Amino acid sequence: MEETPARLTARPSWLLTQVAVHAHRLASDSFGEVGARGYHYRILAALDEFGVASQAEIGRRCSMDRSDVVAAINELAAQGFVERTPDPGDRRRNMVSLTKAGDQQLRRMDRALDKVQDDLLGPLPAEDRQTLTRLLTRLLTHHQRG
Amino acid sequence: MEETPARLTARPSWLLTQVAVHAHRLASDSFGEVGARGYHYRILAALDEFGVASQAEIGRRCSMDRSDVVAAINELAAQGFVERTPDPGDRRRNMVSLTKAGDQQLRRMDRALDKVQDDLLGPLPAEDRQTLTRLLTRLLTHHQRG
DNA sequence: CCTCTTTCGTTGGTGACGCCAACATTGGTA
DNA sequence: TACCAATGTTGGCGTCACCAACGAAAGAGG
Numbered sequence: 001m002e003e004t005p006a007r008l009t010a011r012p013s014w015l016l017t018q019v020a021v022h023a024h025r026l027a028s029d030s031f032g033e034v035g036a037r038g039y040h041y042r043i044l045a046a047l048d049e050f051g052v053a054s055q056a057e058i059g060r061r062c063s064m065d066r067s068d069v070v071a072a073i074n075e076l077a078a079q080g081f082v083e084r085t086p087d088p089g090d091r092r093r094n095m096v097s098l099t100k101a102g103d104q105q106l107r108r109m110d111r112a113l114d115k116v117q118d119d120l121l122g123p124l125p126a127e128d129r130q131t132l133t134r135l136l137t138r139l140l141t142h143h144q145r146g
Numbered sequence: 147m148e149e150t151p152a153r154l155t156a157r158p159s160w161l162l163t164q165v166a167v168h169a170h171r172l173a174s175d176s177f178g179e180v181g182a183r184g185y186h187y188r189i190l191a192a193l194d195e196f197g198v199a200s201q202a203e204i205g206r207r208c209s210m211d212r213s214d215v216v217a218a219i220n221e222l223a224a225q226g227f228v229e230r231t232p233d234p235g236d237r238r239r240n241m242v243s244l245t246k247a248g249d250q251q252l253r254r255m256d257r258a259l260d261k262v263q264d265d266l267l268g269p270l271p272a273e274d275r276q277t278l279t280r281l282l283t284r285l286l287t288h289h290q291r292g
Numbered sequence: 293c294c295t296c297t298t299t300c301g302t303t304g305g306t307g308a309c310g311c312c313a314a315c316a317t318t319g320g321t322a
Numbered sequence: 323t324a325c326c327a328a329t330g331t332t333g334g335c336g337t338c339a340c341c342a343a344c345g346a347a348a349g350a351g352g
């Protein structure tokens with residue numbers, strides 16, 4: 001690998017986006033092995049943690065656009081991992097629920113993702129991992145408001 | 147904003163990719179104001195720091211695919227920011243060089259990017275910024291080999 | 293010298309994500 | 323009742339990362 005311009009390596013935005021590229025590739029490869037993508041994991045995770053929800057709620061919780069939620073849920077429903085039921089109390093909404101198969105798929109992806117964290121954080125000792133997590137969490141919560 | 151699944155917020159890969167989304171948006175918006183994209187900045191930076199180079203070299207230095215270098219240099223050349231000259235010593239290669247206008251464009255993007263860093267790191271004190279940079283650098287160099 | 297492999301530029305795709313505009317349906321509100 | 327807001331859906335776009343294939347040219351090994 002040839003030398004990278006210092007203008008890039010000196011900037012946090014570059015480091016962040018480039019490390020994110022590796023993180024995304026690792027996660028993407030793992031998800032691919034079970035025929036899924038990142039969007040699918042987000043939705044399954046939200047359903048498991050908060051229970052039945054409308055598509056709009058899911059989108060807000062997972063930082064996804066409404067239209068992307070539609071597509072991802074179409075795919076999840078086609079695989080039998082979620083079910084779409086019209087909400088009797090509000091006929092605009094769909095109530096999306098997790099199926100048993102969906103729960104199993106979520107667990108598979110959980111295991112895959114745990115390995116990804118180790119690959120991603122590779123050389124970092126536990127203390128540094130904690131520090132990194134803390135700093136990133138602070139940044140993320142900051143940017144989710146302003 | 148509704149609550150995000152703990153399965154996501156607890157994982158470094160999620161934090162990293164999500165913060166990277168914000169970083170990318172900030173940079174992308176700034177670059178857009180001068181009619182450019184991230185790929186353009188990478189190339190201009192490499193040319194400024196290492197001088198004339200072939201497209202393949204540029205790609206390796208900036209972590210870009212050869213085909214993406216072609217497209218980006220087409221655009222930069224159309225705007226007069228770089229020049230493509232056949233290499234007399236190796237007729238497969240193009241020698242890409244930075245023009246005066248390209249140098250000015252690079253400086254514009256530099257200033258824009260500096261503001262981005264501040265927006266991105268917002269709430270972090272200088273010490274934490276340094277720590278974050280150090281940790282991310284370690285991760286990036288690690289993943290650029292294995 | 294003649295193969296075989298490698299590199300280079302180029303073309304033409306693909307996929308994941310993030311995002312936006314528009315529309316009809318339905319709820320809530322003034 | 324009239325107006326505004328939210329929902330699901332369709333269709334599209336931009337950025338970035340990546341891949342396969344090709345011809346031209348260079349390099350390596352016989």
